Amino acid sequence: MTQQTFTNTRIVLASRPSGAPTAENFRLENVSVPELADGQVLLKILFLSLDPYMRGRMSDAKSYAAPTEIGAVMEGGTVARIVQSRHPDFHEGDFVLSHSGWQSYAVSDGSGLRKLDPSAALLSTALGVLGMPGFTAYAGLLTIGQPKAGETVVVAAASGAVGSAVGQIAKIKGARAVGIAGGPEKCSFVRDELGFDAVVDHRDPDFTAKLKQACPNGIDVYFENVGGKVWDAVFPLLNTYARVPVCGLIAQYNATAGGSGPDRLPNFMREVLTRSLQIRGFIQREFVDQAPAFYREAAQWIAEGRLRYREDIVEGIEAAPQAFIGLLEGRNFGKLIVRIAED
């Protein structure tokens, strides 16, 4: 076998952010790719997914996952092509979903790789509508939210990877979908292209009043992925027996301190009691047994035009840090993906 040398360009965590991440928290490195051992494959990364949860990995606060070590490659879901294989189950040219992180090449022993069929769907969708974000929407909405026909489902970041799927799946189940998004362009996309029943701009100075107008029968399911001021506006509108799958709190991820007073927790608990509310945090992997149903249903909904999606693709691994910083500020428009290589 002719020895070919590959250079891996990777982005590592240089330091932990205090508040919003900055370019200084990341460092780009070029290193040689080691030779494969038996049972290994070499992955050339084509697409890298950027997602809000990565902010959590940059901190060493207690969470559901261990933090990324200083100097380690930033974590992330990826679509890759196998360029060398010494593994019996994988061959050069295979496309796979992997969790290789922010880098251009990765060596894998095959564990955790899932083969992708490039003729079945755009490869990048394995990171979005047909991947972890789409599955997060599906499992959280259907298992915890359990929307019934005629109920009102509200979701923020409604043009994003998770929110756009939440609202459309709610519609498929016969519920009324109300989206929250930032700015007129995203709002019109949510209403006109995704087909939500109503959309409210959280930058509108009358946001709270307009959200109430958009939910004349109150809110039965609030899919929580932002927290902060949106949550404050939603909470009074929750109906008796409302369900709140808590999937993310992006508006709080950069917070460096607890909230200032008064302490709203006692009143919150009182409302949970008097309105029989259900508040339920979750991570999609809890519902992994539903993944086969998700892949089957979501693919069909896409084919039928009932589940649409938008990708926001930035070019080159060097662009990843700024794109991620923008994601936390809501600057992306659709599922944020970095194209690391063309093929």
Place this chain on the structure above:
Amino acid sequence: MTQQTFTNTRIVLASRPSGAPTAENFRLENVSVPELADGQVLLKILFLSLDPYMRGRMSDAKSYAAPTEIGAVMEGGTVARIVQSRHPDFHEGDFVLSHSGWQSYAVSDGSGLRKLDPSAALLSTALGVLGMPGFTAYAGLLTIGQPKAGETVVVAAASGAVGSAVGQIAKIKGARAVGIAGGPEKCSFVRDELGFDAVVDHRDPDFTAKLKQACPNGIDVYFENVGGKVWDAVFPLLNTYARVPVCGLIAQYNATAGGSGPDRLPNFMREVLTRSLQIRGFIQREFVDQAPAFYREAAQWIAEGRLRYREDIVEGIEAAPQAFIGLLEGRNFGKLIVRIAED
């Protein structure tokens, strides 16, 4: 039919409390009982249940139930004997469960009455272990809490009507029951007579540390019926996927203002997310379809000695206000019941 005159002694809401209720918030009245119309029965009240939820009815704050009007009879569950009947389904001498409130006689059209068999169980148990409190424990613990064998279930007010049933049903389901109670007498009752695996005294200056010791594997189900400082001690111990049925917040019922700062709600939501917690308020009537199973199972558990209970019976309707005030301070020991008449 000879006309017999009855005098009804009743306790009405004289004024709404600010903070803890006082004797001045109640007024005792004596009024004549009106003659029965066709289709009505006259109930002589034997037992009145006193329960924490009544504090909510005394306030006009928004809640799941309308407040008691000023001047109206205080609400409450009762066991009564029918002393006159012009209703085809009820006869003089029948015992019934009713919701007649704080009074010695009541006229009913029969709706909502449930006949009781005095040979099957002590009549007073229809207000406690075989009544609303027992069913609250059963439905909240099993439907929301869903304890699994080997898991740790924590409940406060563990010698009380709801808490004592929660811990014992948890044990029946194979879980480890940890009770919280106030003072050595209640604690020894919970451990030695009810058979909880451990008990912690919330008056102990080292309460938080001792609760942690009593839950070496963390907490999987916390049946919330008190709120306040107990909740603060429990919350850090909740395991990933813990369930918290929120049934009551007695420690907060007399609060007149929101909590002082800092605002703990943002951090609370973050913990709900990172630990995949479920927080779920409920009122037992939501689960009314489970009532037949409850009556069947609870009666059997009592017969087998696996579901024990303690009643704290005070004598005479005049004693109800002070007994209720004491209930909110934890001064009762067991299910608090007022005996209004001997038979």
